[in-house]
Amino acid sequence: MTCLDFRRQLLADPYRLNADLLEHQSACPACAAFAVRQGRIEEQLQESVRIPVPDGLADRILLPGQVRRTQRRTWLALAAGVVLATGSLAALWPMLRPAGFAEELLAHVAEHEPLELAIDRRGDPRVLANALSGLGLSLPAGLGEVRYLGRCPVPGGTGEHVIVQTPLGNATLIVMPGQPLNSQVVMSGRGLHGVARPAGRGSYALLADSETKLAQLETLFR
Amino acid sequence: MLFKGRRQAGFETLVRAHSGDLYRFAYWLCRDRFAAEDLVQEAYARAWDAWEELREPQAAKSWLFSILRNEFLRQFERKRPPIAEGVEPEDLELPFDPDIPGGLALRQALERLPETYREPLLCQVLGGFSCQEIGHMLGINEAAVMTRLTRARKALRRLVEGNPGLAREEAP
Numbered sequence: 001m002t003c004l005d006f007r008r009q010l011l012a013d014p015y016r017l018n019a020d021l022l023e024h025q026s027a028c029p030a031c032a033a034f035a036v037r038q039g040r041i042e043e044q045l046q047e048s049v050r051i052p053v054p055d056g057l058a059d060r061i062l063l064p065g066q067v068r069r070t071q072r073r074t075w076l077a078l079a080a081g082v083v084l085a086t087g088s089l090a091a092l093w094p095m096l097r098p099a100g101f102a103e104e105l106l107a108h109v110a111e112h113e114p115l116e117l118a119i120d121r122r123g124d125p126r127v128l129a130n131a132l133s134g135l136g137l138s139l140p141a142g143l144g145e146v147r148y149l150g151r152c153p154v155p156g157g158t159g160e161h162v163i164v165q166t167p168l169g170n171a172t173l174i175v176m177p178g179q180p181l182n183s184q185v186v187m188s189g190r191g192l193h194g195v196a197r198p199a200g201r202g203s204y205a206l207l208a209d210s211e212t213k214l215a216q217l218e219t220l221f222r
Numbered sequence: 223m224l225f226k227g228r229r230q231a232g233f234e235t236l237v238r239a240h241s242g243d244l245y246r247f248a249y250w251l252c253r254d255r256f257a258a259e260d261l262v263q264e265a266y267a268r269a270w271d272a273w274e275e276l277r278e279p280q281a282a283k284s285w286l287f288s289i290l291r292n293e294f295l296r297q298f299e300r301k302r303p304p305i306a307e308g309v310e311p312e313d314l315e316l317p318f319d320p321d322i323p324g325g326l327a328l329r330q331a332l333e334r335l336p337e338t339y340r341e342p343l344l345c346q347v348l349g350g351f352s353c354q355e356i357g358h359m360l361g362i363n364e365a366a367v368m369t370r371l372t373r374a375r376k377a378l379r380r381l382v383e384g385n386p387g388l389a390r391e392e393a394p
Binding site for chain 1: 234246250253256266328329367368372375
């Protein structure tokens, strides 16, 4: 076995080293060092891919009815009909019921942000820039370091969820291109303060755990 | 009745044993944690329906990974740009930002890895599957899997070696 063969096979599957590979490794110090280094990279790789799993995932899958596909399909077919009939209403839901919209937004941020911060996904800034430009906005300079950027379900549709690190701590921006609002919605609850504002054909929300931080964030968007 | 009970118990064992890794696999495929949970739910629903097809219990994990991947392709096929088949450069280059901390740089590199490379790598790192098993799951031969894994790891290795943050973490 040549050093090239050894390295190719090690990189293809470092978890299964056969007798020939092990023999070469013990006889060749350069390849042994290469293998040690690869082992460390594998540890980092294992750590990187093992993102946190949501609490109670297995229990939710095992909930009675979750695996009854036939029943589920029937319901889905019925639901699809209802959705088709009321699809446009769903997107208007924030406008029709702003208090419920605010409650859901606060609950979403309070319940999901700890996991989002643990995932530490900083996403694609172009996606955020596109979503903001669709609302006639741009990413303010001095917004802070993005700690998380990902798509999330919001009342009436989906949004781009951004957690930024400001000098005062973390704060949240949710861009909702498909959820129009009639007027500004001020919200408070779950240890959070926030404001949602109409913009273009959609809206955006700013949330923080203190009014001072929220006010600071708001100045960037004025 | 007894069969139904056994099926339920077997299914529950599979959910408790593999839902975490399936969720992670789903997340790295679609990079959306809400869509990932939906994919896992759907994959298990399909596994329940197709329970009779699981002949070897020791192959359950690869069976579930395959179901989830098929579900991902079914749901996301129309949304993603077509992959240029046969384009497999000898050296895969992954850009990195020197200002980003090490662990995050590796995560971002994984996100930037082309899907044809990321999929087999995830199957191996998360699922612990051999190149042959991955070949069966992805519908390609073992040699092609080995080539893709070698190139993916070479690209990640170059990134680690070029990133001072990662190199520091790597030092003994």
